[in-house]
Amino acid sequence: xxxxxxFIRLAAAACLGLPAALAYAxxxxxxxxxxxxxxxxxxxxxxxxxIARAVxxxxxxxxxxxxxxxxxxxxxxxxxxYALDISGGGGVEADKGTFDELxxxxxxxxxxxxxxxxxxxxxxxIGETSYGWRGDLYNLYTVDKGLxxxxxxxxxxxxxxxxxxxxxxxxxxxxxxIYRRGADxxxxxxxxxxxxxxxxxxxVYVPEADGLQQACxxxxxxxxxxxxxxxPKPVRALEALLDRxxxxxxxxxxxxxxxxxxNEVEDAWANAAMRxxxxxxxxxxxxxxxxxxxxxxxxxxxxxxxxxxIRRQYPRAERSLAQYYRTRFHAAxxxxxxxxxxxxxxxxxxxxxxxxxxxxxxxxDANPWPQPRR
Numbered sequence: 001x002x003x004x005x006x007f008i009r010l011a012a013a014a015c016l017g018l019p020a021a022l023a024y025a026x027x028x029x030x031x032x033x034x035x036x037x038x039x040x041x042x043x044x045x046x047x048x049x050x051i052a053r054a055v056x057x058x059x060x061x062x063x064x065x066x067x068x069x070x071x072x073x074x075x076x077x078x079x080x081x082y083a084l085d086i087s088g089g090g091g092v093e094a095d096k097g098t099f100d101e102l103x104x105x106x107x108x109x110x111x112x113x114x115x116x117x118x119x120x121x122x123x124x125x126i127g128e129t130s131y132g133w134r135g136d137l138y139n140l141y142t143v144d145k146g147l148x149x150x151x152x153x154x155x156x157x158x159x160x161x162x163x164x165x166x167x168x169x170x171x172x173x174x175x176x177x178i179y180r181r182g183a184d185x186x187x188x189x190x191x192x193x194x195x196x197x198x199x200x201x202x203x204v205y206v207p208e209a210d211g212l213q214q215a216c217x218x219x220x221x222x223x224x225x226x227x228x229x230x231x232p233k234p235v236r237a238l239e240a241l242l243d244r245x246x247x248x249x250x251x252x253x254x255x256x257x258x259x260x261x262x263n264e265v266e267d268a269w270a271n272a273a274m275r276x277x278x279x280x281x282x283x284x285x286x287x288x289x290x291x292x293x294x295x296x297x298x299x300x301x302x303x304x305x306x307x308x309x310i311r312r313q314y315p316r317a318e319r320s321l322a323q324y325y326r327t328r329f330h331a332a333x334x335x336x337x338x339x340x341x342x343x344x345x346x347x348x349x350x351x352x353x354x355x356x357x358x359x360x361x362x363x364x365d366a367n368p369w370p371q372p373r374r
Contacts, residue, residue: 032374037049039215042215043074044179044204044206045204045215051190057372058278062084078095078180079175081174089136090109090136092111092175101113105157112126112153112156113126120145120186122143122211123142123145124140124178126138126140128175135173138172141156141161146164147165151164169191173194176189176191188212231321234313235320241309243262246262280346281346284352286349292352293352294307324340346364
């Protein structure tokens with residue numbers, strides 16, 4: 001196994017000479033059966049499904065990336081994460097006409113977003129809690145309309161909400177997305193899942209007389225334990241070999257670089273299986289990865305044997321992935337082969353983060369798979 005230190009990670013994929021667009025027998029993924037709605041056909045759930053489809057069909061790498069609200073959605077967004085990377089904290093962007101931003105008296109400075117006007121018997125409040133280098137955690141509360149902000153802030157800071165406060169969402173890594181239907185309509189809430197779970201589901205909470213109630217769920221994938229389970233057996237066999245090269249990640253301290261890298265590999269496999277038009281951006285180009293693995297293979301005979309097994313399995317995985325794209329997405333044979341070569345190369349390299357200094361690297365071509373049209 002390689003030492004954990006060279007495998008840290010992040011960013012982009014080598015030039016394969018693919019055409020700007022691939023030819024398909026019919027639009028890729030047609031008919032698109034994901035995402036899916038579990039629950040009643042309430043207006044808020046219909047809006048959430050439309051938003052989810054726009055995110056799923058985009059080139060965004062993650063389903064929790066902030067996205068513009070589609071034009072055919074009746075709801076208006078009034079609170080969301082301001083960017084994809086909110087690890088620096090203070091990640092909320094809120095409509096100032098809907099929410100007051102109240103200081104929590106914490107260091108570093110954090111806020112509570114307080115709905116200005118109650119909706120019936122309650123109002124919404126969103127509190128931030130700093131969690132070090134990982135960013136913030138977010139709680140969503142419903143608050144009795146007569147309760148003063150000071151009591152809610154004190155309860156949030158102590159993680160002990162007072163009487164008159166109900167916790168709807170606790171310790172989420174992404175702030176909720178909050179919407180209003182109509183100029184004077186009550187607010188409804190969409191939570192976008194946890195970043196450490198691949199293509200995690202969304203949950204919709206709708207306004208009722210006494211608070212928010214969970215109404216429906218938006219699902220982006222089948223219920224499988226691991227993303228690789230979505231793909232054919234030869235691809236799963238390749239992943240088992242690649243994972244062995246990454247080391248255990250034990251004893252790496254609070255940054256957990258290998259664990260984080262494995263999470264991103266899982267996201268990459270999920271996109272390769274469910275959203276092959278999405279951006280997948282590894283850290284190194286192919287030449288750097290191949291050279292790094294060759295050096296690692298020379299360190300121990302078992303390393304060399306494992307690398308030889310990877311090289312044998314790789315073309316089998318590529319052929320099976322191409323067949324998967326033909327069957328699942330109705331891609332024409334040549335297009336399926338090209339896209340399988342393109343994506344398997346990206347995910348292969350996503351397993352590693354060999355240091356490349358401060359020099360800029362350009363290792364990701366634009367994904368040639370056209371975005372789907374429903």
